[in-house]
Amino acid sequence: MGLEEEIEEIREEIRTTPYNKSTEAHIGRLKAKLAEKKEELERRQQSSGGGGGYAVEKHGDATVALVGFPSVGKSTLLNALTNAESETGSYEFTTLDVNPGMLQYNGANVQLLDVPGLIEGAAAGRGGGKAVLSVVRSADLVLFLLSPFEIQQYDRLREELRANKVRLDREPPRVSVTRKGKGGIEVTASVDLALDEETIKGVLRENGYVNADVTIGERVGVDRLIDGVMDNREYIPSIVAVNKADLIDPSYLDTVNEELRERDLDPDEVTFISAEERKGLDALKRRLWDELGLIRVYMDKPGRGVDREEPLVLRAGSTVEAACRKLGGRFRERLRFARVTGPSADHERQQVGDDHVLEDEDVLKIVLRR
Ligand SMILES: Nc1nc2c(ncn2[C@@H]2O[C@H](COP(=O)(O)OP(=O)(O)OP(=O)(O)O)[C@@H](O)[C@H]2O)c(=O)[nH]1
Ligand SMILES: [Mg+2]
Incomplete structure (x- = not known):
């Protein structure tokens, strides 16, 4: 059986197993196994070429990844904010590469990376999206750019990033694992645990640990426990801007706000801009500055x-x-x-x-x- 089929099979089993106290440890092991298999698949895909990766060097005092579907106005915004000359067009996929630009603000140099449209299956290695996602992983902040008419794209963008081991707007889990010579797996917790000790040990074993001390400092669920154990996740804050605000009819604004709220986004926390008409850009720069914590x-x-x-x-x-x-x-x-x-x-x-x-x-x- 190929790796892809194995992964699908584990997924299917997780989907069809009811979650309760008696199955918790089993599901935990399955999820840990799934995470492992996915990484193995990724390693194989990388070594079989096609990876390449982008050679965008880190410059400046901080880096912001500009993430959005094709044609939302990423290149237009980059050009409006920075010294970069990024190609813009009224057709999709104008940007085939990652375009860096430097934003000068408060005496700081903030590197902005215009990341081409994340597309279906990008995180699964298709369509060159993989390398793009690796650029996002190295950023200090993700700026989601949305069209007022397609706010739901936000869900897909976050999913893609999550599948590529980016954890948005969260601190790393308070989980630490230290290998040791003998004694099996020992769990120490400074909080009331939400998981059974057997579940935790199962996840550890599935990740190749035989003897280890595990220290847990928060009420982790299975997914967050795995994140803590895998320790190759990137924890990055994010903000949202809605572009093309010039096209929002006053009567349509309520709909936009409602769409945002449905996604736990407070419309007051979202920056409305028009990259084309250069409106709202000062507020956006201020927001970037605040979120970068410089x-x-x-x-x-x-x-x-x-x-x-x-x-x-x-x-x-x-x-x-x-x-x-x-x-x-x-x-x-x-x-x-x-x-x-x-x-x-x-x-x-x-x-x-x-x-x-x-x-x-x-x-x-x-x-x-x-
Ligand atoms: N009305 C309006 N149009 C805009 C705005 N910003 C960008 N556009 C237009 O939207 C189209 C796409 O803009 P781009 O900047 O090329 O979009 P992109 O996100 O870089 O697209 P890809 O490179 O394909 O991923 C262009 O025709 C822009 O002129 C805006 O604020 N208002
Ligand atoms: Mg572009």
Whole structure:
């Protein structure tokens, strides 16, 4: 029996087995087995060529993947937001490759990747969608672009990403597995478990563990347990923009909002834009900035004063040490102390160590050892 048939058979069994306490462990094992088989299939497909992958390098302070069906206006938006010249057309599949563009905002360089239309079966390796999805996996944020007339495409896009091991808008599961030499599988939980210990052990065994310590810190279901054990999932936040807002008739707006709510999307959290008429773009940029969680740190440079033109851009929660690392090796090695003025400081020119957590619009002076 071929791998594909095996996968289909396991799927069928999961579908037809009623879920209850007595079948839970069995279903858990099946799901774990399914996850394993799917990865094996993927490895084979990759090694048999046709993979290739996109050579889009990571540039800038952060990367946003622009995801949407053909003709929703991805290229038009990329051109409106960035310095890229992406081909646009009123026919589908204009974009056959991934187009990068750089958005300058608040002194940060945000790389935007225009990802061609995700199509039926992309995650299963057909239609070149696979390589495209691998680009999405490396992004810091997914921007879903929807047409007001096809909001339901959102479901398909999320499904495709999920099938490609992207987990949107979720923290990684609090599950950790450590292999050990003997003693079988031992489960330690800091919360009330939703699953039987046998189910958990079954999932682990199905993933090739014989002796291991498993620590669980949240009420995981089977799927999330498998995610935690497999540990090759990407956890990426996402936001939604509805393009072609210029085409929404006022009487149709309620329908759009209703379609959004049906998908647990608060219309107030969705950014309505017109890429073509360049409307709503400032709000979208602000939203991107907020979701990326970047901060600006203005460097106070010896003899040159505070540089407010080109801030050092860091992730929220970064320390003085992280700032030094981004500035270059010698800063990290020779840091004596730092002085901070601004939101994270108790007073002007506060002297801090390398573990001080910086905030947006801090002014930072690094004092080096000689
Ligand atoms: N009315 C209106 N038309 C738009 C808007 N944005 C894009 N379009 C039009 O929609 C069509 C498709 O736009 P593209 O930017 O090529 O779409 P795409 O998502 O890049 O499509 P693919 O590359 O095929 O995946 C073009 O004719 C655009 O001019 C908009 O905000 N309003
Ligand atoms: Mg395009």
